[in-house]
Amino acid sequence: MKEVHIRVARREDCPRILELIHELAVFEKAPDEVTVTLAEMEDCGFGDRAIWQSLVAEVDGKIEGIALHYDRYSTWKGRRLYLEDLIVTEKLRGSGIGKRLLDELMAYAKEQKYNGMVWQVLDWNQPAINFYKKYNAKFEDEWVNVSVEF
């Protein structure tokens, strides 16, 4: 394994982060669903009304994984750290990079006094489900995602 360096994402990382998002969309069988532009992504991460932040995993200076997150508000639990995407490039999966990213994000969330973290997983993605079980994660499958496009 080459050296892996985890750090906070910067604006100039956005093109590579978007490449990894496209790669994940192909894996999730929905490549045409990625319609966000690089400009909007940059604005939502580093503009006036920024929402998202991310950790990135560099391998020999190239970003090969991300843990992109933002705050959510649960009316039951309060402020929660939401993990929008945990991505490791396909050729490096199974090498421990995802675990490094998730461990560091959890350490950050605890340090920042979040009382918990939430995310979603596809019900057929058994490797990911098995991975999350190691964190004593709770799974709830009775919720349906609803969306309306304007």
Add this chain to the structure above:
Amino acid sequence: MKEVHIRVARREDCPRILELIHELAVFEKAPDEVTVTLAEMEDCGFGDRAIWQSLVAEVDGKIEGIALHYDRYSTWKGRRLYLEDLIVTEKLRGSGIGKRLLDELMAYAKEQKYNGMVWQVLDWNQPAINFYKKYNAKFEDEWVNVSVEF
């Protein structure tokens, strides 16, 4: 039907909003899951790092419904308005208050140039599912909610 007035929530509305959240938790068969305090709720809506906003429906001056929302970032779609809770007090359900709240929130979202709205519904809550179908909502049931408590 008495007069219904929709407006943006203010800090002093929080105690009544939290009552409605408790009422919904009972309906969703999870009354003990509401652990957020009023102070945290107020801070997350009106403090330095505020997340949520809400519309409230007043009936004869009393808040009987809410549409609580905040911004999310979809790595596929960009900035999205997320509807965390749409609640109408039980005795007034079916009276059109939920529709008034959702219509006004959608109008707001369009005016603010969001490209879409997202939310979740319980898979056994058929009245809610039928209601959302009228908005041409798209339903995705292959996602599982995952959470870790610290």
